[in-house]
Amino acid sequence: MAEILIRVVEHRHSTPATAHLHIGAYEVVVIRDNGWPWSRKELNNPDWRVIRIPNTTMDALTNWTDSQLMEDGALVFKRVNRIDHQISQVQSIIDSWRTGVVNDISTGDRNKLINAVVDKRGT
Secondary structure (H helix, E strand, C coil): CEEEEEECCCCCCCCCCCHHHCCCCCEEEEEEECCCCCCHHHHHCCCEEEEEECCCCCHHHHHHHCCEECCCCCEEECCCEEECCCCHHHHHHHHHCCCCCEEECCHHHHHHHHHCEEECCCC
């Protein structure tokens, strides 16, 4: 299994000019192996949720944290992929997640999340 730390709200200090530099709402901050010792700050941050993804390895989710750089190394997007929360079934899954705990999800919800990961560049 893998666990993810995901941002569930937009970055407070983000502006249209700097949004690409921040991890935005419904973008994965980090992926870790099952049983990762999450800190209290990570677990209790109201902007984040920790989710245990069943039957999935870290390697299977690596594209969830892909960034896009220009040839000179300048950051284009901090994250190119996000979970499309506008899908009603996906939003209800996200709404059920709580702070302070590692949230377990069912295999069915896992499949819905994986299918809802989209490239935010629109390509």
